[in-house]
Amino acid sequence: MSRSTIIPFGPQHPAFLEPLNVSLKLDGETVTGAVLNLGYNHRGMEHALSLDYKKTQYLAERVCGICSNHHASAYCQAMESIYGVEIPERARLIRSIMMECQRLTSHLLALGHIAEAVGYENLFMQCFRERELVMRLVNEISGNRVHYSINVIGGVKRDLDASMEKRAAEAMTKLRPKLDELRGIFARDSTLSKRTKGVGKLTETQARDWCTVGPVARASGIWEDVREDSFAAYGMLHLRPVVRAEGDCYARTMVRMDECLRSVDLIEECLSLLREGPVAVDVKGHPTGEGLGRVEAPRGELVYYVKAVGKLQLDRIKIRTPAFVNVPPVQVLLPGCQLADVAVITVSLDPCICCTDR
Amino acid sequence: MGFLDRVGARSPWILHFDTGSCNGCDLEVWALLTPRYDVERFGGVNKANPKQADILLITGPVTKKCEDRLRNLYEQVPEPKLVMACGNCASTGAPFHNCYNVCYGVDKVIPVDVYVPGCAARPEALIDGLTKALSLWEKKALAAKEVKE
Numbered sequence: 001m002s003r004s005t006i007i008p009f010g011p012q013h014p015a016f017l018e019p020l021n022v023s024l025k026l027d028g029e030t031v032t033g034a035v036l037n038l039g040y041n042h043r044g045m046e047h048a049l050s051l052d053y054k055k056t057q058y059l060a061e062r063v064c065g066i067c068s069n070h071h072a073s074a075y076c077q078a079m080e081s082i083y084g085v086e087i088p089e090r091a092r093l094i095r096s097i098m099m100e101c102q103r104l105t106s107h108l109l110a111l112g113h114i115a116e117a118v119g120y121e122n123l124f125m126q127c128f129r130e131r132e133l134v135m136r137l138v139n140e141i142s143g144n145r146v147h148y149s150i151n152v153i154g155g156v157k158r159d160l161d162a163s164m165e166k167r168a169a170e171a172m173t174k175l176r177p178k179l180d181e182l183r184g185i186f187a188r189d190s191t192l193s194k195r196t197k198g199v200g201k202l203t204e205t206q207a208r209d210w211c212t213v214g215p216v217a218r219a220s221g222i223w224e225d226v227r228e229d230s231f232a233a234y235g236m237l238h239l240r241p242v243v244r245a246e247g248d249c250y251a252r253t254m255v256r257m258d259e260c261l262r263s264v265d266l267i268e269e270c271l272s273l274l275r276e277g278p279v280a281v282d283v284k285g286h287p288t289g290e291g292l293g294r295v296e297a298p299r300g301e302l303v304y305y306v307k308a309v310g311k312l313q314l315d316r317i318k319i320r321t322p323a324f325v326n327v328p329p330v331q332v333l334l335p336g337c338q339l340a341d342v343a344v345i346t347v348s349l350d351p352c353i354c355c356t357d358r
Numbered sequence: 359m360g361f362l363d364r365v366g367a368r369s370p371w372i373l374h375f376d377t378g379s380c381n382g383c384d385l386e387v388w389a390l391l392t393p394r395y396d397v398e399r400f401g402g403v404n405k406a407n408p409k410q411a412d413i414l415l416i417t418g419p420v421t422k423k424c425e426d427r428l429r430n431l432y433e434q435v436p437e438p439k440l441v442m443a444c445g446n447c448a449s450t451g452a453p454f455h456n457c458y459n460v461c462y463g464v465d466k467v468i469p470v471d472v473y474v475p476g477c478a479a480r481p482e483a484l485i486d487g488l489t490k491a492l493s494l495w496e497k498k499a500l501a502a503k504e505v506k507e
Binding site for chain 2: 013021026039041042043051059062065125129132146147
């Protein structure tokens with residue numbers, strides 16, 4: 001008769017950056033069951049966000065530090081739809097540039113994280129070395145490394161001058177060969193493919209049943225990308241979503257890797273489209289009405305619902321983050337795998353607990 | 359410091375724990391470990407094991423659910439130990455001051471030795487805080503040794 005053991009995985013664990021707890025039921029080395037325990041990061045953001053709509057934009061960035069600009073953009077879009085204003089074209093393009101920069105930093109973090117989970121320390125360091133290039137660029141553009149604080153309701157706060165545009169284009173030219181090199185390693189390295197190919201397979205039906213979004217869904221063969229619904233400047237750009245059919249850890253990694261290269265294309269396209277013009281429009285008075293803001297965050301669709309009642313305090317603000325739907329599938333992915341693969345599978349979903357718990 | 363003391367000296371190991379931060383400071387902590395900032399040159403190594411750690415690097419305003427875990431971790435770390443609060447929210451909880459589920463700072467739960475300001479704390483500020491923590495830790499370790507003798 002086999003005896004099963006229950007071990008806690010997290011909240012403080014070498015493989016995780018954040019407090020996430022998974023109760024694993026083990027039979028020897030094989031995982032037979034997994035129960036997700038969330039809430040370590042719950043701060044009560046939705047309540048705090050609704051207290052003062054002028055400060056919400058500051059706090060919305062603090063919901064998550066990895067996709068902070070997307071949170072602020074989604075909130076600003078929701079508020080702009082309440083005010084009924086159209087933001088200028090230049091502001092749209094700058095927003096798109098910043099969003100793609102953030103996608104680059106987030107995906108390079110996720111790629112480095114999976115390299116670390118596999119045990120490939122060297123590649124983790126390399127990912128972070130290339131990531132630092134993008135971090136320096138956004139620092140030059142916005143003055144901040146993590147929370148860009150570049151969005152305001154009605155446009156953006158900071159403009160790119162001519163020399164900044166040039167430096168951004170130079171940074172992208174410098175980044176592209178480095179990303180190509182990284183892609184070669186991720187695609188062909190035997191250590192990585194042995195640890196990731198065929199591991200943690202999420203079928204298309206499962207991906208649909210668990211309502212996954214973003215790279216996790218795209219790696220399981222689902223064609224969905226909110227950028228195709230043309231928010232910010234994405235209507236003007238040539239989008240080519242990356243979709244793969246395998247659904248395993250390898251596919252999820254490669255989708256992120258290819259999206260990095262597509263982001264570089266998009267940033268260069270945005271820079272070439274920049275024309276002189278205003279970067280913000282004025283909005284007046286307290287907002288009244290309901291608004292929805294949808295953006296494609298690095299992890300997938302991010303939705304902000306705002307209900308304003310003509311006061312400083314908002315009636316309700318509801319956030320649906322991508323990690324909220326992308327993390328629960330670990331409960332179907334983990335049973336049947338080896339204990340050593342738990343970290344790889346969990347990390348390949350790119351869990352973001354501060355988004356999930358809010 | 360004599361020859362034997364120098365040979366016997368060891369690198370302090372760092373334990374990083376996220377108590378509900380927005381990940382901003384955590385990313386910068388990770389950036390510290392990587393080629394551009396590389397804190398290993400000061401002798402600090404990140405090892406996620408409380409039993410062998412010397413310096414606790416805490417980010418986040420400490421959510422109510424993390425409170426007990428943080429206390430538990432702190433008790434597991436052997437003496438001499440040092441706590442470093444990274445970022446504004448770990449220092450005072452300021453960015454999250456209207457949130458109902460936070461304890462407003464690490465020092466409400468465990469004693470803190472070094473505070474690093476910034477939202478998110480910049481890698482340069484973190485390096486500054488870490489070098490301060492390292493010199494403090496050396497003093498603490500020396501004092502503990504003298505007491506033992």
